[in-house]
Amino acid sequence: MSEQETLGLAEEFAHYRRTVLEEVEVPGPAAVRRTVRGRGRRRLAANTAAALALFGGSAVGYAAMNGPEHRPGPVDPTPSVSVAPTPSDPASPTPSPAATSGGPASTAPNGRFSRAQLLGATVTLPAWRAGPGCPTSAVRISGDDREGVNWLIALEHGDVDGDGAVETVALVQCVLGTRGPMQVVAFDRDEEGKVVTLGRVVATTIDKPQWLFALDVVDDGTVRVQVGDIAPGGGWPGEWSQRQWRGYRWKDLAFAQVSGPTSFGPNPHxxxxxxxxxxxxxxxxxxxxxxxxxxxxxxxxxxxxxxxxxxxxxxxxxxxxxxxxxxxxxxxxxxxxxxxxxxxxxxxxxxxxxxxxxxxxxxxxxxxxxxxxxxxxxxxxxxxxxxxxxxxxxxxxxxxx
Structure with missing residues (x-):
C-alpha cells in the first residue's frame, strides 16, 4: 500500500469516529429490548465482520467505509457481578420474639440469675413453717447442706409471671438434720438490678407433701414441682415416697396449683x-x-x-x-x-x-x-x-x- 493510500484510509477512520461513534447509545431498558429484537441482525453483522476480516485488504476496508452509513447494533448490558453478602455482626443481639412479631417489646427487667449470682446475693425468703427453722430475712442461700442453712438444691428459669421477661425459680431447703422443711421460691429483678422475691410456689408440710424432689418450668410459665408424701431420712429411703408432678401458675399476686393430683393415696410403706x-x-x-x-x-x-x-x-x-x-x-x-x-x-x-x-x-x-x-x-x-x-x-x- 502506497503512502497516499495509507493517508486516505486514516482520513476515513477519523470520519467514522466523528460521525458514527457519536451516535452510539448508552445501554438502557430500550437498548435491552432492542437487543432481543435485533439478535438476528447482530449475528448478521458479526458474520459480515468475519468476512471482512477474512478478505481484509485495504480495498475491502475502504469500500466498507464508503458504503451506506452503518449504525452499530445495540450494546449488550454488562452482566452484574454477584457479591457475597456481608456477614452479619455476630455480636448483634437477636431481636426478641415480641419485636419480630410486631408487638411491643417487654420493658420488664430480666430476672434471670445464675446459680453463682443467686448464691452471692442477699435475699428474703418466705417464712418457714412454725417451729425451729432457718432465717428468712436478708440471708445468703448456701451451696451446700450444712446444718441450719438455706440450701439451694435446684434452679430453673422461665417467664412465670407473664410479663415477657424471664424469672428465676429455686428449690430451697432449711437443713435440720436429715430432713428440714423445703419450699420452691420465684425470684425477680427490680429496676436497680437487685434480687427480689416474687413469691412462694409450694412448700412441704407436717402432713403431706413432706418432700420436694424436682423442679421444672415449662413454656407457658407453669412451674412444675415433683412432690412426695414421705420425707426420706431417719432410716426411711426416698424410694418409699409416692411422687407426683404438680403444676403451679402465678395469678392474683400468688401461685396456685393448676394441674396434677391434689392428694396422696395410702402409702404401702x-x-x-x-x-x-x-x-x-x-x-x-x-x-x-x-x-x-x-x-x-x-x-x-x-x-x-x-x-x-x-x-x-x-x-x-x-x-x-x-x-x-x-x-x-x-x-x-x-x-x-x-x-x-x-x-x-x-x-x-x-x-x-x-x-x-x-x-x-x-x-x-x-x-x-x-x-x-x-x-x-x-x-x-x-x-x-x-x-x-x-x-x-x-x-x-x-x-x-
Whole structure:
C-alpha cells in the first residue's frame, strides 16, 4: 500500500469516529429490548465482520467505509457481578420474639440469675413453717447442706409471671438434720438490678407433701414441682415416697396449683398406729416376789392393714415377763432380753388389739418407781419396719412402781 493510500484510509477512520461513534447509545431498558429484537441482525453483522476480516485488504476496508452509513447494533448490558453478602455482626443481639412479631417489646427487667449470682446475693425468703427453722430475712442461700442453712438444691428459669421477661425459680431447703422443711421460691429483678422475691410456689408440710424432689418450668410459665408424701431420712429411703408432678401458675399476686393430683393415696410403706398402756403396779406375792399387770391397747388408725406389729416395753431389767397374757405374741418373750418385745400379727384398718400382760420381779430385786417407754412399731410382711407418719402417738410413757 502506497503512502497516499495509507493517508486516505486514516482520513476515513477519523470520519467514522466523528460521525458514527457519536451516535452510539448508552445501554438502557430500550437498548435491552432492542437487543432481543435485533439478535438476528447482530449475528448478521458479526458474520459480515468475519468476512471482512477474512478478505481484509485495504480495498475491502475502504469500500466498507464508503458504503451506506452503518449504525452499530445495540450494546449488550454488562452482566452484574454477584457479591457475597456481608456477614452479619455476630455480636448483634437477636431481636426478641415480641419485636419480630410486631408487638411491643417487654420493658420488664430480666430476672434471670445464675446459680453463682443467686448464691452471692442477699435475699428474703418466705417464712418457714412454725417451729425451729432457718432465717428468712436478708440471708445468703448456701451451696451446700450444712446444718441450719438455706440450701439451694435446684434452679430453673422461665417467664412465670407473664410479663415477657424471664424469672428465676429455686428449690430451697432449711437443713435440720436429715430432713428440714423445703419450699420452691420465684425470684425477680427490680429496676436497680437487685434480687427480689416474687413469691412462694409450694412448700412441704407436717402432713403431706413432706418432700420436694424436682423442679421444672415449662413454656407457658407453669412451674412444675415433683412432690412426695414421705420425707426420706431417719432410716426411711426416698424410694418409699409416692411422687407426683404438680403444676403451679402465678395469678392474683400468688401461685396456685393448676394441674396434677391434689392428694396422696395410702402409702404401702407407711402406717399410723396408736398405743396406750395403764400403769404397772407390782404387789407382793405369796412367795415374796412382786407381780402386776398392764393393759396395752394398739389401734390401727391408718387406711390400710398393717401386716405385723412389734410391741416394745422398756422396763427395768429386774422386771420380767410372767406367764399370763403373752399367748398372742408370735415370739417367746425372753427373761433376759431388754427391752421386752412381743410380736403381733396383722391388724386391720381401724382395728384394735388389747393385751393384758403380767410381769414379775424376784424377791428382793430393786424396782423403784418411774416410767417406761411402750412403743408399737408397724412392719411389713417381710419384717421391714414401716414409717409411722404420725409417730407421736405410737409411743407412750408407762408408769411403774
Amino acid at each position: 407407711s402406717a399410723d398406729l396408736a398405743v396406750t398402756a395403764t400403769a404397772l403396779v407390782l404387789g407382793t406375792a405369796d412367795d415374796g416376789s412382786r407381780t402386776g399387770t398392764t393393759t396395752v391397747r394398739i389401734r390401727n388408725k391408718g387406711a390400710a392393714a398393717v401386716p405385723r406389729v412389734e410391741l416394745r416395753l422398756n422396763l427395768p431389767s429386774t422386771v420380767r415377763p410372767d406367764v399370763d397374757g403373752w399367748a398372742p405374741c408370735t415370739n417367746e418373750p425372753q427373761d433376759t432380753s431388754q427391752p421386752v418385745t412381743c410380736g403381733l400379727g396383722r391388724i386391720g384398718a381401724g382395728a384394735e388389739v388389747t393385751l393384758t400382760l403380767s410381769f414379775r420381779a424376784a424377791e428382793g430385786a430393786p424396782v423403784g418407781t418411774g416410767t417406761a417407754d411402750v412403743e408399737a412399731r408397724p412392719m411389713s410382711g417381710d419384717f421391714t419396719f414401716l414409717l409411722d407418719l404420725k409417730d407421736a402417738d405410737n409411743r407412750v410413757a408407762m408408769a411403774y412402781r
